[in-house]
Amino acid sequence: MAISQSLLGHLEDLRDDDFEKFKWYLTMNVLDSCRPIPKSRLEKASRPDTVTEIIQNYGEEWAVKITVEILMKIYNNNAAETLKQAYAVAVDGGEATPSTSCSALAPPAAPPAQKGMVIINGSVVIHGSVVITKPTEFNSP
Structure with a gap:
């Protein structure tokens, strides 16, 4: 079945x-x-x-x-x-193939902070430049 x-x-x-x-x-x-x-x-x-x-x-x-x-x-x-x-x-019976992980995995964690890197609200800021690692809303001044 x-x-x-x-x-x-x-x-x-x-x-x-x-x-x-x-x-x-x-x-x-x-x-x-x-x-x-x-x-x-x-x-x-x-x-x-x-x-x-x-x-x-x-x-x-x-x-x-x-x-x-x-x-x-x-x-x-x-x-x-x-x-x-x-x-x-x-x-x-060979009707189903087990998998090792969920296909809808939880979102990955932010990368670990490295020298010169700061993580703010899930975004990575490197020496004043912003690299977005997940969707984040920004309000422009």
């Missing part, structure tokens, strides 16, 4: 209020190594749309890990265990 079908089956088993909690958790930092999905992409998402978002954002293995974690947070431990077992069978 494809991972997406398994995820969908587990989401279809959730009551509507539990499904809404599930989507809410997807907008949070559930696993430190993976970025949350923006609320706007889940707000009106159906169960199949939610599965698509999870897999597109995290890949199959991390989609399963995050789904298992959230199922446990909403006290659906049996479903979490069933999903873990189904994924293990899929990996053993």
